[in-house]
Amino acid sequence: SQQGEEDPQALSIQEGENATMNCSYKTSINNLQWYRQNSGRGLVHLILIRSNEREKHSGRLRVTLDTSKKSSSLLITASRAADTASYFCATDLSQGNLIFGKGTKLSVKP
Amino acid sequence: GAVVSQHPSWVICKSGTSVKIECRSLDFQATTMFWYRQFPKQSLMLMATSNEGSKATYEQGVEKDKFLINHASLTLSTLTVTSAHPEDSSFYICSARGDWTGGYEQYFGPGTRLTVT
Numbered sequence: 001s002q003q004g005e006e007d008p009q010a011l012s013i014q015e016g017e018n019a020t021m022n023c024s025y026k027t028s029i030n031n032l033q034w035y036r037q038n039s040g041r042g043l044v045h046l047i048l049i050r051s052n053e054r055e056k057h058s059g060r061l062r063v064t065l066d067t068s069k070k071s072s073s074l075l076i077t078a079s080r081a082a083d084t085a086s087y088f089c090a091t092d093l094s095q096g097n098l099i100f101g102k103g104t105k106l107s108v109k110p
Numbered sequence: 111g112a113v114v115s116q117h118p119s120w121v122i123c124k125s126g127t128s129v130k131i132e133c134r135s136l137d138f139q140a141t142t143m144f145w146y147r148q149f150p151k152q153s154l155m156l157m158a159t160s161n162e163g164s165k166a167t168y169e170q171g172v173e174k175d176k177f178l179i180n181h182a183s184l185t186l187s188t189l190t191v192t193s194a195h196p197e198d199s200s201f202y203i204c205s206a207r208g209d210w211t212g213g214y215e216q217y218f219g220p221g222t223r224l225t226v227t
Contacts, residue, residue, distance in 0.1 A: 033215070042116075042203055043154070043218040088153060096142070096207055098216060100154045 006089060006104040014109050019076040021104040023089030024069075030092045032065055034074050036085045037103070043088070046074075081110045113137055114206050116219035123194055123226055131189045131222045133204030139184035140206035144216060145177075148201040160187055194226045 007022045023032070031050045035043040049056045049065045049072065056063045062075040076083055086105045090098040113136040123129050133143060142161050146154040158174075160166040160181035168174045178190040187206075191198055201223050205216040 042220040045215055048215060097159060102153045
């Protein structure tokens with residue numbers, strides 16, 4: 001069964017705006033990862049945040065993790081048209097096996 | 111680094127035939143490889159996990175006799191869809207994990223789109 005649920009399912013913004021996607025999960029995790037998927041393509045690993053971390057940055061990406069609420073958020077600042085893609089959170093319960101959420105489809109309009 | 115390739119990128123086959131999909135780690139040794147399937151506009155569902163030299167571990171509901179997985183070397187895993195049916199049409203994605211990643215990060219192939227007619 002799926003562990004993560006992303007919110008919103010779809011998000012449409014203008015170039016230059018920030019995009020925030022949320023992910024909620026059900027059970028305790030080892031770490032949580034965010035991936036990007038362009039239409040009909042494989043996944044690209046964006047960022048990993050461990051269960052003992054609360055916030056992590058990578059370029060224009062900022063990820064937060066709240067283990068008490070079992071939720072995470074991905075913020076993309078100053079979005080670009082090239083950021084248009086689906087974004088998935090994936091939880092690693094143990095042993096490195098990932099359970100993916102349903103994804104948020106982001107559309108950035110130029 | 112950490113590039114994973116899949117072949118073919120797309121395949122069309124007739125119902126009842128078998129199709130083999132290859133997943134290769136090009137610049138690292140993959141101790142573990144994963145196979146996922148993804149239906150249109152849906153998330154990835156893990157089908158099975160394979161470790162080099164041992165039998166694959168299948169997720170609940172995945173028929174191991176239908177989806178044959180072979181992980182014969184540290185750089186190659188294959189998924190064979192046997193006696194394919196139209197409902198097997200899907201996007202199949204593999205990923206690989208190497209020892210150096212600490213067991214956390216997976217590197218994904220570009221996927222294989224299977225259409226069964």
